[in-house]
Amino acid sequence: MKREDTEAAATKGVSRRSVLKGAVAMGAAAASGLALNMGVPGTAEAMIKKLPTKWDETWDVVIIGSGFAGLAAAAEAAGKGAKVVVLEKMPTYGGNSIINGGVYAAWDSEFHYRQKLNLGDDSPKQHINDTLKGGDYYSIPELVEVMANGAAGALNWMIDEGGAKIRPTVTRAGGHTAYRTHSAVAGVGREYTEALRKIAEKRGAKTVLNSEVTWIWRKDADPKSPVLGVEVKRGRRTLNIKAAKALILASGGFSRDIKMRMAHNPRLVPAFGCTNHPGATGEMIRFAQSIGADTLQMNFIQLYPFAEPETSILDTPAVYPFNGPGYGIVYVNKLGKRFVNELERRDVCAFAQINLGANMKPTWSIFNHAMILKMGGSYEEVEAGLKKGRFIKADSIAEMAGKLGIPADALVKTIEDHNRYIEQGKDPDFNKPITKVMIPLVEGPFYSVSQWPAVHHCMGGIRINPNAQVIDVFGAVIPKLYAAGEVAGGVHGSNRLGSNAIPDAVSFGRVAGTNAAKERA
Template sequence: MKTKEEGKTDREKKGVTRRRFLATGIAMAAGTGLALNLSRGEAEAAARKLPVKWDEEIDVAVVGSGFAGLAAAAEAAGKGAKTVVLEKMPTYGGNSIINGGVYASWDDEYHLRQKLGLGEDSPKQHLEDTLKGGDYYNIPELVKNLTENASQALNWMIDEGGCKIREAVTRAGGHSAYRTHTVVEGVGRGFTEPLRKIGEKRGVKIRLNNKLTWIWRKDTEGPVLGVEVETPKGKRNIKVKKALIMASGGFSRDIKMRQAFNPSIVPEYNSTNQPGATGETVRYAQAIGADALQLAFIQLYPFAEPETGILDNPAVYPFNGVGYGLVYVDKNGKRFVNELERRDVCSMAQIKLGLKPTYSIFNEEMVVKMGGTMEEIKQGIAKGRFIKADSIDELAQKLKIPAEPLKETIATHNKYLKDGKDPDFNKPITKVMIPLEKGPFYGIAQWPAVHHCMGGVRINAKAQVIDIWGKVIPKLYAAGEFTGGVHGSNRLGSNAIPDCVVHGRIAGTNAAAEKA
């Protein structure tokens, strides 16, 4: 028989156990200023004593009120759990409510792709595109969750929440099929409002100005016990009887955290994100033992407004239009990239030019096909975002780019569409792409801005958070941009919402099933 000492692992003999990690590893990380990038208060994790009493008890608490948090809360409440959503900002929705409102799914309940004659697609093809688009850094089981459940989640929002999608499907950069749907509102609230309504009908309460300041866990062997929240009336400690779900998004607005993990994302870059997209909640999760991965993978959105970095409705047109023949040109009127390339490729192609901004060129014939509306065009013109012209010559003049090179570029691209080949950039040509022959023509300026964090806390296929030893942290779930591993090194556009909604639903369902 082995002695107690002989039965210990090498780590245990050296005194490195999961239990001791909280007391030593965190303090060491904070002391050196490395690893977890913790503040002084966070470094006291091991020394912080559990609340003597709880101010409140709840079945399920959800941190974050975007796509993932709202979907998680709705499902948890639907399974009978008393559920609250804690949102640190004064309004609900986070980045989601200002998102572009585009959703990748191989099918929808109206079967629009099939009706519009836009070719074949399948969950398997969507999975393969997503893995390839992330350079195979993705965790396959998480991608499978997304692609196999995206259509069901979309139909759920349509049927239960009254979500409405436009009668158009487009092909986005990095995708091999026409699978991107757009909500009628043309912005993320077209999904957040249906999700909020589903939750409201099921009894979900959203608490604004409630900022997470700590996650309570006795040690790294035990379950999550609750949260400390800063409210307008002071700090409160809330006990979670069933589970805590983290859905607080990424850290695109957290310049220090961006610099810590990816110094190439320089502070001078604008961001599409709202001010609350900071990374303290990721650090709180790490402080109680959660593993994190791929935090250096930070995406730029190639088509943001050049001066402010905002992702307004016009900024979605360069994304949605490429499947129908929209062209990207530089300040010299020349194409510089395959328009159907992934976002990271398009962003770097612009940055390498060193000439800000670049432009998207399209015509009126493309607008409705790509999921746009003439009312949006009218509003964009009024705001100075869309530039309208009756000829390419006039458009070049208004955009202040040379007319002859632009006319030559457009004529050459038109020929490529008719020939079915793009020898310059090898763009896949499809039969629905429209030559830029008939006006009116439109141009819009664009430039990359920090947009999405592919990295985050590690989860399994059940949306359970995993610790640094590969073990499940009991009663802790996560979904959406707060997590890592779904998208790999690069997220394909329109994959964010299905990721958030699908994994939010999984997290909510499983959290509600926990024993109180």
Template sequence: MIGGHSAYRSYQAGCNLAKVAKEYALSLGAVLRLNTEVTGLCRDGAEGRVAGVRILENGVPIAIAARRGVIVASGGFSRDVPLRTAHQPTLVSAYGCTNHKGATGEMIRYARAVGADVLHMEFIQLYPCADPKTGGIDKFAFDCYSGTGYGLIYINKDGRRFVNELLGRDAVSNAQVGSCEKPTFSVLNEAIFRKMARTEEELEKGVAIGRLYRGDTPEQLAQAIGIPENVFAETVARHNEAIAKGTDPEFGKPMNRQMLPMSEGPYYAIAQWPSVHYTMGGLRINTDAQVIDIWGDPIPGLYAAGEVCGGVHGTNRLGGNAIAECIVFGRIAGINAAKAGL
């Protein structure tokens, strides 16, 4: 169980999905153009079809005609500070970003330039457990999120819990930004790390590089991260009791049978702070993955799939569900674009 979910529904597949899709596309004769930037969409004035794209390939401008259609799959705009602050003024550049450097919104601008409509641009998800130093996500930042179902707790600099750890990313991030000083910490013990299949070697390395703080007792861990020892020890004891009783009187967290009490060390803490992660807004599409224009009509020849689309997840995407969207709408867009113009 992970934050925001009401059931066990997350499955970790890793990047193997992209590898398989890439190999299959290549086997069918697809051509991959690396070091190539799309710089615009071309819409035919007479027929109104999107007839191709303009690109810069290794710095050389080229126009490519599309025989059947263009599918925009350019991802979200988490790294596009002007675009994200235009819609969500609080998300200034001081916020880190978990996404790759290509997560910029120019394809949304180009699609708008040929008439596309957008929606939900103001709904931008923060990941509450990013590394406060880099703004990025490493394996320990993933553990901070996945460990909540096993009894990992979030604490502030006073050594107290401040939120129901199983709430959605928006609620946890709001609680951090609204009431805590940077950073907050995830706290867990070795038994919880074992549940997440972390090895001794990984933990040693995490401590050596200063990403993990360790203590044999809650008091020792509190010293290591500079928070009040007694308050923190009480916080751990109270949460252990909540697990034993199956109820969390402080924050109403739904306790479950997977949760382990932190009754034995070593104890670990991981610093965490919200970072811009996912953009729920983007191009308006219909169930055929056609891009819809500002009058509500499909733009002939233009399809979109993945994070560039808006409105598919509503105002807050559940962790683990984006890949499903990419696969489902990517497939629909591919099938429909292949049929078009036949």
């Protein structure tokens, strides 16, 4: 049995024992109008709170979180006639989704760019297989199918109804075997969140900011007992909001909660930076556990290999190393040498850098002018990056080496070798798959961008089924409770392939919203 399996089994055992002990207290409490909540997950003590005697607000569907998953769920639920509210704890909407890199994996779109550019074949099945392999087969196949089969339709929906725009190219990202990654014109996830918000608002959904959920109301431990609503802190007021049909959790992961992430993955010490927004703290996962929800694979937390080295932000230049491998971008270290197959998965690329040693920070990606548009970039972005000092420009590889402070002879040889590998169709150094659209770094100008790994994405989370229903620790559906996006686990396995985050969140958000609206009030 692998270490991850052992850890997951141990965690599940603690959760089951906690719920069993707590349920004894809950059984007695239910008769007196008290609510189910275990307080701190992983402890046997049960926290008892009285159920509300009245509700301050009542909605058909209450959604926690206003990112990709939450807004997609809101749009679909409202479109089915439900009265919908999205509760966002932060003062602005969107969470991580707005600062996401705007890259979206789908086997096709209504523009058929892959076919028009002769970039080879692809299919939902191939996308499924890549995702399963990329996550070391820890993914739940039925969940992966929902994402891959829903990806193209969800992308077209955001384009047609929401006005989202994508660039006229498709890239091949690490771990994918096909050119299937689409890039937003805005260069960030806001392209899609704006589209989703437009659809949701047009259909009547309401978003309320500065609304922090502090409790999930569920009556008792009976498997048939539904979720009732939430307690919300809004300014100085504490409100009880009823979810007459369903509650949808779409609150994201916990990468910003250092204590929580280290509890599940002790390697991710505070010294690691984080690409996430400040609100990615995972409390909704803990609250869901407190009412009996199961979790899985919580130790699977991803590093983004290409974050800005000093601040760890995922800015627009930090997306170029991710989008570039399918067109010939090269990663080099301070010695001027390659250190990994550029088409490898994110976890491989991240640890290839970490294993170089802290004194080798940062590494760089090198590309040329001919690659910019093909890999989903824009000349305007590059110019802006040059002004900020994120991109470095040079007319020759030797000049670039001088500007980066690395040995010119070594860097020139590395690039010449890589150019030859592209021409010969074989990479003897790292066995990178060579494709016909890769561009040798022969003609300038040349550009570089610095990079270093930072904590980025939680693959584990709340256990759900293909209907986006939350599953309890006994394997039963918790009535009227759904989850979608990064808050849920099981889609990506041990490692998320880059550009799978948005199709995962939007596809499952749509499923959750559609099914929630069908629940009986």
